[in-house]
Amino acid sequence: MLVLHGLDEFGPRDLRQVDMYRSRLIREQPTVLVLAEPVVALFPEHAPNFWSWVRASTFRAILEDTLPEEDREQRLAAMREHFGFNDEELVRRALDGSLPDEPDIAEWLVLIGRGELVGRRGPGT
């Protein structure tokens, strides 16, 4: 995955170039463009073609220190039910490297405060 940031100085002229050369930006792998809202507001006018590609996959980040507790519990409950095991089993499997390679698993580990186990391949790694 490619994360692009630091483009908040982009103005109308830059965006028109992005629009014209948009074909060169197509990739197989996911790309995340992180932008301040004032720059995003320029896209429809100055890069309408590129905007039509990405506008359905636009997310507004609400920056808070923590996820509300109710939302966190709801999310954890959904993942425990889906995978069929609890947090202790999750940690055990993470330590021996037998967890499936899925984004939900990474999120689960982070939500229970064990983010350091994400991507662990086995004992001692």
Added chain:
Amino acid sequence: MTRLQRFRAYMARMNPVADPETALREGLYVDPPGRTVANALATRLELEPTSTHLVLGGIGSGKTSEVLRAAARTKGSVADAGDLVEYCDVSRFHDVQSESWTGVLTALVGLSLADACRGLVPPKTPEAAAVRAVRHYAHGRTRRRFPDDDFDFSIAHDDGSVTEHVAGVLKAPDKPLPDELAGVAAHIRLLKNACLGEHKQAIFLFDSLDRLADPERFREAVEDDLRALKSVGIGVVVVGPIRFMAGVDRAIANLFDETHYHLAAEPARPEGHDFLVEVLRRRAGSEMLPDACLEPLARASGGVLRDLISLAKRAGEEAYAFGNDYVTPEDVARAADAFGRALAVGLDDAQVKLLRHIRKTGGFVIRGERELSLIETGRVLLYEGPRWVVHPTLAPLLDAMPEVAA
């Protein structure tokens, strides 16, 4: 297949920026309702292979797919006649930011015919010289130049005087073609006859010129080239930006024999609804995208193909994030809300007022950039009639706009 694998397969099929040629090859193309631009173009080109056409349509409306389909159908129809039909994405060969556009289309036709003549043209013939000339015209050449060689002494008379041309009082009604372009056109005629013979036709379909939203640059790209290519009997199709449908820029269409409008398929009409539903079904089965989701997606898209696929993709993301095993109507509703909010980004107060007016009355008069911008950015859609509507995901948000736009 795991849940993740199923959703990944679904998301891969719902790619709004997929190459249209790939989508056609994979059988994802569905004929739009009514008389399609593809069929109208193909019929005209079969009957009048030297005619010129302009195709206009909104961003994400499927113009490229229609032109590709027209090229394929025309190729199939004229295969026995041996005519040449070529699709060309201009942006792959010429920098769209270039200051200079006159001669580009002609150069691309020349290169294509030069390639078609490979192996057919003996050396040291006018046709071989034509191949070199068109390649030089397209790609340039280097030559040795001696210093102080600016004055051509061969044209001086014995007494040292030189002849100069004085323009007459009459001005030719049609601007003559630039000399170099006229010269290349003559070479192209030779090559066309060499590789196709005098009785076969050549038709070229040029895509990506809709990136030239500046009408003067677009005019520069097509005006002289259309005349040059028509003079040697080559048919041309060009894709242009939607803004040429309305306002003062409509005059650009006068350069062409015919203009084709590729409009959104109206979801409220049965044929529009059926078309949009079929587009979705070609990409996802009912186990991932149940029937109950199809109509809400079709309605929310407003009939714009890219928006339809983008909404279906976003609904898939919502479904996955919520822990669902397939897309539900609630996922579609969340996707439509998010899409409408994205459409609202960047709207100013005057545009919001205008959108409310269109929503209330259906009336829309294009007076300038403000109105054209709403069309170009897909906030206002055009259906047959003509009928103007606010994008269905944006319309419900207009009354709460101060909060949405903050």
